[in-house]
Amino acid sequence: MKAIRKILSIGLVVSLVSSFSLVASAEDVQTPLIGAEQSLLDSDPALRYTLIMNGSVSITETGQGLISLYGQTSPIGVADVVSISLYAERLNGNTWVSAGSIPKAIDYNSVGTGTYGTLKVSRGYYYRGRAVHSVKKGTQTESAVSYTQGIWIG
DSSP states (O other): OHHHHHHHHHHHHHHHTTOOOOOOOGGGOOSOOSEEEEEGGGSOTTOOOSSEEEEEEEEEEEETTEEEEEEEEEESSOEEEEEEEEEEEEEETTEEEEEEEEEEEEEEEESOEEEEEEEEOOSSEEEEEEEEEEEEETTEEEEEEEEOOOEEEO
16 A cells, blocks of 8 residues: 555656646636646745645546545655645635545655545535645654645536
C-alpha cells in the first residue's frame, strides 16, 4: 500500500508541473468543469512554509453522480509524519458544506504521502475538493489547506 501511495504521490507531483491555479470561492463556479486541481505552490506567493514543500488536491467527475478526489503532501526532506485528509464540499447557496471525505493518509519517516477515493454525490450541484496537509519534524508541526475550483455534477 505504501508503494502505491508513493507512486500516486510521484504521479501527482508530475501533474503539478502543468497545472494552473484554481482557488475556489462561491463566485468562481460559473462555468461547469470536468475536473479541477490546485496546488499550494499556486497559492499566495507571500505564504512560505518551513516544513511543507508542496501539496495538492484534485477533483474529477467520473460519471453517474460519482466524483474522484486525489491529493498529496510533500515535505521538505524526510519528515517524521506526513499526512493528508481529503474532503468533498457542495455549494449550498453561497456556502460550501461537507459532502463526504476520503480516509486520511499518514506516512512515517517519509518524503511524502498521497491518497485518492471516489464518492457518490447528489447531482445538480457544484462540488470542490479540500485537502488538509500536515508535516511534522521533531516537535514542530505545520499544516496547510488547499482547495479546487468548483465543478458541476449534473
